[in-house]
Amino acid sequence: MAGIYIHIPFCKHKCNYCNFYSLASSRYMDQIGDAITGELLQRKNYLEGQTVETIYFGGGTPSLIETDDIEKILSAIHKHFRVEPDAEITLEANPDDLTPVKFTAFKNVGINRLSIGIQSFRQEDLDFLSRTHTSSQVTQCITDAQQAGFQNLSIDLIYGIPTLTDEGWKENLRKAFSFGIPHISAYSLTVEDKTPLELMIRKGKMRPVDENLSLSHFHILCTMMQEYGYEHYEVSNFCLPGAYSRHNTAYWQGKPYLGAGPSAHSYNGISRCWNVANLATYIETVTAGDVKAEQELLSPATQLNEYIMISLRTMWGCDLVAVRRKFGEEIAENLLLDALTFIESEQMIYREGKLVLTPEGLLFADGISAALFTEE
Numbered sequence: 001m002a003g004i005y006i007h008i009p010f011c012k013h014k015c016n017y018c019n020f021y022s023l024a025s026s027r028y029m030d031q032i033g034d035a036i037t038g039e040l041l042q043r044k045n046y047l048e049g050q051t052v053e054t055i056y057f058g059g060g061t062p063s064l065i066e067t068d069d070i071e072k073i074l075s076a077i078h079k080h081f082r083v084e085p086d087a088e089i090t091l092e093a094n095p096d097d098l099t100p101v102k103f104t105a106f107k108n109v110g111i112n113r114l115s116i117g118i119q120s121f122r123q124e125d126l127d128f129l130s131r132t133h134t135s136s137q138v139t140q141c142i143t144d145a146q147q148a149g150f151q152n153l154s155i156d157l158i159y160g161i162p163t164l165t166d167e168g169w170k171e172n173l174r175k176a177f178s179f180g181i182p183h184i185s186a187y188s189l190t191v192e193d194k195t196p197l198e199l200m201i202r203k204g205k206m207r208p209v210d211e212n213l214s215l216s217h218f219h220i221l222c223t224m225m226q227e228y229g230y231e232h233y234e235v236s237n238f239c240l241p242g243a244y245s246r247h248n249t250a251y252w253q254g255k256p257y258l259g260a261g262p263s264a265h266s267y268n269g270i271s272r273c274w275n276v277a278n279l280a281t282y283i284e285t286v287t288a289g290d291v292k293a294e295q296e297l298l299s300p301a302t303q304l305n306e307y308i309m310i311s312l313r314t315m316w317g318c319d320l321v322a323v324r325r326k327f328g329e330e331i332a333e334n335l336l337l338d339a340l341t342f343i344e345s346e347q348m349i350y351r352e353g354k355l356v357l358t359p360e361g362l363l364f365a366d367g368i369s370a371a372l373f374t375e376e
Helices: 029-042 067-080 100-109 123-128 135-147 166-178 196-202 211-227 246-252 279-287 300-311 320-327 329-344 365-372
Strands: 002-008 052-059 083-093 113-119 153-159 183-188 231-234 237-239 257-260 265-267 271-275 293-297 348-351 354-357
Touching (some): 029 067, 052 246, 067 100, 083 246, 135 153, 153 211, 183 211, 211 231, 246 300, 257 271, 300 320, 300 365, 320 329, 329 354
Parallel strands (some): 002 052, 052 083, 153 183
Antiparallel strands (some): 257 265, 271 293, 348 354
């Protein structure tokens, strides 16, 4: 089983905290559908005939492009790849791009899951994040989506925002729960280098992010999610029983995927490649018949370290049986020995052959993973 990721790089406005490849411009928007379908044709053998079980339109803001282009891209995927009949097909969207007419159009072309970039239900938080939508648009778009028949919904929320108190964060979560949204992704606000937010904080024009506030919000998040019946199945992802993001779960389980579009990454288990992060160059090279991409062959040590890193982020943990099968008995035994420190500190448990982080351990998932990495 495999997945396909489609990167749509356009945005109405570049948010001050974002460091993804995206452009606050509509230039070349009328060419993106043809360019991506061209790449899909050129790379139709990348997945080696594996069945595609998930398709994900990310960005940027995929909801900005014409529905005809979405349909064109999906048609190309069905033409060149074997797609599971009940494949999960997700589209990322922003509240101010969504209307009842668009919801109907999305359903008609085959979108069956929406991931909406809410970030917050509170206007002061949205203003701090320089989001273009309003708090009233947030509630309206969720209502409209559900009325249009989109029950498989996910929303993004951000915590650790300097304008967001503990009580404000609880208010955000209660609002989300009131809609019965089955999947919620919640991320700590991170100040990335060379973003407008980083520059404004450095110049004293914006309040800095408080790590203690983020930790407090994370504890509130975990507690309230459990109270309302959500499973904490990945560091930043929560869902009602059975409502996992199949696409993202496949990433964390190390399944292969093809990424199409500028800056999109692909992975086949032994190598990773990524397209050029320049829209004009991307279109030019696809048109010439050879999309410009770089590739990295993954050594056995890198493959193992990546598996440790992604698996420990999930509630399923790092499967030592799988490690033993792929990398050998000695590697698996050494990994378990190295993990004893974290088991003793109650940041990790060893259960049914798997290493699983505790709620406290999840706070330090990256550091714990790095400590367990093997050397080349």
